[in-house]
Amino acid sequence: METQKQTTMVVFSGDLDKAMASFIIATGAAAMGSKVTMFFTFWGLNILRKEQFVPVQKSLLEKMFERMMPRGPGKLGISKLNMGGMGSALMRHIMKKKKVASLPELMELARELDVEMIACTMSMDVLGIKEEELIDGLKFAGVATYLGEAEQSKVNLFI
Structure with missing residues (x-):
């Protein structure tokens, strides 16, 4: 029995060019039949933040971040x-x-291709980011979940 190809990546950077590269690779791998998991941590979580303000209870330090x-x-x-x-x-x-796809367009394509996007709960806690502030359709988990996926993957990237 042949198992499905898997690609995993840690998205650590919140820079536009690195975010673009992450989603171009993710959608390319998914289009080629790979199961893709993207694990967003620290500054990479900013990619997933909703652009409109979401009122949530935060400490002073969390509000500063x-x-x-x-x-x-x-x-x-x-x-x-x-x-x-x-x-x-x-x-x-x-x-x-x-006519290069924008980052929001690539993110939508990733959803259509069933790319799994995981927001790191530890990083969310450190940065004071609440689930309500992030886009819909995410999974929330810690590093153990990512590592479980990475162990099964032939391609593992850190961007």
Whole structure:
């Protein structure tokens, strides 16, 4: 009996270019028949944040983190040459002009291809991110769940 191919990745970065790479690889692997699991931790959780404000009870420190971190894929900067947001705006403009799928479009495609997206509950707790603040359709789990998937995977990436 042949088992299904599996691809896993840790999405640690909240940079637009790295988020794009993560979802391009994930959707490519899923389109090629691989079961794909993406484990979002620390700054990678910002990719999954809803862009609109969600009122939830938070401590002062959690509120500070909330204000300092980008809210969703439309607010992410790029890892190099961001220049106060000009770099990411330029990148989005060029991608649109070249008809490259946007990060929200890639995220929707990932859902359609049944890519499993797991939000790290430990990182959520550290950063004060609540489930209600993240997009729908996620699984919430810790590192043991990710490692269980990674053990079965032939491809395991850290982005």
